[in-house]
Amino acid sequence: MKEITLMPQTDFLIAAAKNGDPIALNQLVKLWYKRIYNFGYKYFSDHDQAMEVTQKTFISMNKNLKTLKDEASFKSWLYRIAANYCHEEVRRQKRKWVFPFMKVQSKDDQDFIQNTAATWRESDPDREYAQTELKGLLKKALKILPEEQRMVVIMKEYEGLKIREIAEVMSISENTVKSRLYYALGSLKKQLEQWNINKETIHYEL
Template identity: 40%
Template sequence: MTDAQLIEKFRGGEERAFNVLVWRWEANLFNFVLRYLGDREAAKEACQKTFIRAFRKLDRLRDTSKFGTWLFSIAINICRDQLKAHKRRRTLSLEGLRENGNGVENQMEMVAEPAQGPDAQVMNRDVRHLLNRALQALPEEQRAVIVMKAYHDLKFTEIAEILDMSENTVKSRMYYGLATLRKIFKQWNVSKESVRYEV
């Protein structure tokens, strides 16, 4: 059953249909919010608030085929509110960001390279920890774009809709966010054996 069909059932008075939507989206939403906020308890709170708000406002959703996009836009607003309320926003001051002339479509995508050998699990956990730390060092607007694109494989058009901005602005934030991540890992002396960069 599609999201749109479940929403129609919910609107028809079958509240259990919303439980199915929660079950379908909660893991994806939690992973996004966790990377956005960088704190497990704050992420749980944000997810709960997101689903409560979605439950209350679901009758207002016009295009029911875009439930996921709508849900993420609610989550973004709640995350922003939480960051402001708890003054948890952290940025890393970096100098010398230089453009290399390539468009965002040709920019590298950073992914964790599975480690080989007996210490593989420890190394992979360490790489994930470093990636999460680096994401938290990004400005909020860049972090949101990178998390949605790299971890959730959303299209630039979808991200633009969620964040209510132009597609070019989204691509620009992706470009500068990736440049900042490269700089951070260079400063941390993270080897290419631990993190692979694809151009």
């Protein structure tokens, strides 16, 4: 699997940005913006929410970079900020449920997920598979996971954090991280099987 190591120039950039170098700060943002955006996007499956979280994360980074003591832990520190804003965004969305009409999009998403699952079970998988984008299904499979499992999977599978780093970001034990990964992969496997998405169908399509 892909393993994203801390970019070699990051240490230098962090040190320079902490000393108030705006160019270094902008470079740091450029280096990490895509990663944080994709982290948010995979968590919410929504561009606007991902952008919201990304922008808040980098504003917070800009504001609090001086308080970062260990530059080596920048990656965990940055993902912790992003994860906190993700949780905040989820809470904000839940509060909106007080007025159901304000949450139309998410409700539609859930209905769509359920409808898609039903369609894939009942009809010809090959034909349906040809019509539906794989990416959309993977997105939905990920969204079905409970929030804490989803976040762990994203950090591990897409962001390449080590189990120790994930534990640090989420303030949980390494064993909890492993346990969540185990159950999350089990659920994903089951879900993809239900939709008849496997190595063969992927290769067929590719």
